[in-house]
Amino acid sequence: MKKFEKLTSAIVPLNIENIDTDQIIPARFLKATTREGFGENLFRDWRYNGDNTLKTDFVLNNPEFKGQILVAGKNFGCGSSREHAAWAIQDAGFDVVISSFFADIFKGNALNNGLLPIQVSDEFLAKIFTKVGQSHGTQLTVDLENQTVTIADTGDQAEFEINAYKKSCLINGYDDIDFILNQKHLIEEFEQAR
Amino acid sequence: MSKTLVEKIWDAHVVKSEVGFPDILYIDTHLIHEVTSPQAFDGLRKRGLPVFRPQQTVATADHNVPTLNQLLPIKEELSRYQVDMLTKNCAEFGIELYGLGHPFQGIVHVIGPELGITLPGKTMVCGDSHTSTHGAFGAIAFGIGTSQVEQVFATQCLLQQKPKTMKIEVNGELGTGVTAKDIILYIISKISAAGGTGYFIEYAGSTIEALSMESRMTICNMSIEMGARGGLIAPDQITFDYIKGREFAPAGAQWEESLAYWKTLYSDADAKFDSVLSFNAEDITPMITYGTNPGMGMGIAEHIPATADQVSSEQASFQKALDYMGITGDTELVGKPIDYVFIGSCTNSRMEDLREVAEFVKGRQKAENVTVWIVPGSKQIEQQAIAEGLDKIFEAAGFQLREPGCSACLGMNEDKIPAGKYCVSTSNRNFEGRQGPDSRTFLASPLTAAAAAITGKVTDVRTLLKDTVNH
Numbered sequence A: 001m002k003k004f005e006k007l008t009s010a011i012v013p014l015n016i017e018n019i020d021t022d023q024i025i026p027a028r029f030l031k032a033t034t035r036e037g038f039g040e041n042l043f044r045d046w047r048y049n050g051d052n053t054l055k056t057d058f059v060l061n062n063p064e065f066k067g068q069i070l071v072a073g074k075n076f077g078c079g080s081s082r083e084h085a086a087w088a089i090q091d092a093g094f095d096v097v098i099s100s101f102f103a104d105i106f107k108g109n110a111l112n113n114g115l116l117p118i119q120v121s122d123e124f125l126a127k128i129f130t131k132v133g134q135s136h137g138t139q140l141t142v143d144l145e146n147q148t149v150t151i152a153d154t155g156d157q158a159e160f161e162i163n164a165y166k167k168s169c170l171i172n173g174y175d176d177i178d179f180i181l182n183q184k185h186l187i188e189e190f191e192q193a194r
Numbered sequence B: 001m002s003k004t005l006v007e008k009i010w011d012a013h014v015v016k017s018e019v020g021f022p023d024i025l026y027i028d029t030h031l032i033h034e035v036t037s038p039q040a041f042d043g044l045r046k047r048g049l050p051v052f053r054p055q056q057t058v059a060t061a062d063h064n065v066p067t068l069n070q071l072l073p074i075k076e077e078l079s080r081y082q083v084d085m086l087t088k089n090c091a092e093f094g095i096e097l098y099g100l101g102h103p104f105q106g107i108v109h110v111i112g113p114e115l116g117i118t119l120p121g122k123t124m125v126c127g128d129s130h131t132s133t134h135g136a137f138g139a140i141a142f143g144i145g146t147s148q149v150e151q152v153f154a155t156q157c158l159l160q161q162k163p164k165t166m167k168i169e170v171n172g173e174l175g176t177g178v179t180a181k182d183i184i185l186y187i188i189s190k191i192s193a194a195g196g197t198g199y200f201i202e203y204a205g206s207t208i209e210a211l212s213m214e215s216r217m218t219i220c221n222m223s224i225e226m227g228a229r230g231g232l233i234a235p236d237q238i239t240f241d242y243i244k245g246r247e248f249a250p251a252g253a254q255w256e257e258s259l260a261y262w263k264t265l266y267s268d269a270d271a272k273f274d275s276v277l278s279f280n281a282e283d284i285t286p287m288i289t290y291g292t293n294p295g296m297g298m299g300i301a302e303h304i305p306a307t308a309d310q311v312s313s314e315q316a317s318f319q320k321a322l323d324y325m326g327i328t329g330d331t332e333l334v335g336k337p338i339d340y341v342f343i344g345s346c347t348n349s350r351m352e353d354l355r356e357v358a359e360f361v362k363g364r365q366k367a368e369n370v371t372v373w374i375v376p377g378s379k380q381i382e383q384q385a386i387a388e389g390l391d392k393i394f395e396a397a398g399f400q401l402r403e404p405g406c407s408a409c410l411g412m413n414e415d416k417i418p419a420g421k422y423c424v425s426t427s428n429r430n431f432e433g434r435q436g437p438d439s440r441t442f443l444a445s446p447l448t449a450a451a452a453a454i455t456g457k458v459t460d461v462r463t464l465l466k467d468t469v470n471h
Helices: A084-091 A104-111 A122-134 A164-172 A176-181 A184-193 B005-011 B038-047 B077-093 B108-114 B129-137 B146-155 B180-191 B213-226 B237-243 B252-262 B312-325 B351-361 B379-387 B390-397 B446-455 B461-470
Strands: A006-014 A069-072 A096-099 A116-119 A139-143 A148-151 A157-159 B014-016 B023-026 B029-032 B057-060 B096-098 B123-126 B140-143 B157-160 B164-171 B199-204 B230-232 B275-280 B287-289 B297-299 B340-343 B371-374 B422-425 B440-443
Touching (some): A006 A122, A084 A104, A104 A116, A104 A164, A104 B146, A176 A184, A176 B146, A176 B157, A184 B014, B005 B140, B029 B108, B029 B146, B038 B146, B077 B096, B108 B123, B108 B129, B108 B213, B123 B129, B140 B230, B146 B157, B164 B180, B180 B287, B180 B297, B340 B446, B351 B379, B379 B390, B422 B446, B446 B461
Parallel strands (some): A006 A069, A069 A096, B029 B057, B029 B123, B164 B199, B422 B440
Antiparallel strands (some): A139 A148, B023 B157
């Protein structure tokens, strides 16, 4: 799994609430049998018209917003459990998603792929949206070790929570399977004791 | 110490619990399908691992299969490849597959219960968020991502934080035309599409206890639509009667042993939940959603809420949803012309649903402007419907009975609602484009969907039920 420690980047603001995984990657694009290439269809129906031309008013199609941090409204990633949503976001070049609330399954899927979901308060989220509205190139610094996210220009900073185990997985680039496989004898003992 | 039902089942499956780490949770049954498994099989190959307990894994093809001419090769190349890949992977890793043409094939959450694979006290997972359906039997069942599918393949375990617990009680008698689907749409409309996030929900109360197993599955199925990983109901005699005699259910001495254990599966009287909510069945009417998440629902006779009445920070998202749906706040939805009716999905595609619809439409005709698809949840249900003559009733009404699969619930196969068209659907999600690019979905019960099919408009089914009584 990809390692993550620290990142300073411009952001792509998507100020919409309840973005479900069907918006992130519609079901009709889930037919691939590998993990790669889903970025092409990230937010497909918001990015493209029916005739495959670009919807120029959508933020991902605005060249003024480029960066490795996606910032979205609350309850991001609700709905279907499709991990393709996390793959698509990552494949499109994002390493961090910031929101004021994440759906459970999406959050787990993101963490399992080295895509860092950061939950901040509604107030801090509003601050980011306001700042980027004023200055499109606004940068954020994400520091996983210290669990902080900072608005570069203003110095406004928020702390975020992350499970200590998941944090060490991200920093070291190892995943749950590595962890459980090391304890396989316990699983066999559990099965025998039942 | 007193425990909730979730805690009892969870604690019985913890392989290891260590402070600062998620629990290692043992998984009894792993259900898989063609869409969320191929990358997990690939992962195993890359690591050089086998499936650790292939006999605890069951596969079917459902998400991406056609619902007409299932025995012919799948026309669409990518879909065919994905379904073929499942067949190949199951053969290579020694997993039982109920694929197209098999008498047990069907929607993964319909066949588990139907075959007696879903049992009280089990831990069950599937790479699909509606795995919560199996909770109706008093099981811990939840949806997982593909990395976790790979984890379960490799270890038969998952790393999981113990969830918080919520109890939702519904008490009282349901009114005419009000079904399990209306109960769950009502609850979601009250607590929002995110209100259950972080929780496992136990449904209880006299209304829930009076429901059939199929209705209980409809309730638990939509737990994820309020953000909850799972929902469950304590098993009782209705549960035991449903399970007994099914294909893979325990039998003989094993049945007695299982039954004795299952009877211990309830929340202790003084068990503490992290949250408790209570609703009255009498307050629930036939429901319909008007917006683009399942929390945007209302009693069908009510007015669509106005944007101005929403919290100011939510007004933009709310108005965006109304615009997408092509509707106006503070107006009635009843009377709105519709184009399609879809009766199916893991929420409402079981015999009870089909029988209820058939009884309602018997002797009636669908409106000319409406296309009606009935997609049964499994091959067994399709066969049973035909054996009971329901196919003839549907045909006479102008409804099309198709072959089993997820179909227009998510529009992965060719069953898509065209852009701009309205569909009254018994499925579980009304997200933008869920049933096809730019399609518009009104979620409702099978009865309400059938009523819309007959009149060609959004209809309060109670007005037609009164007709039946009067004539």
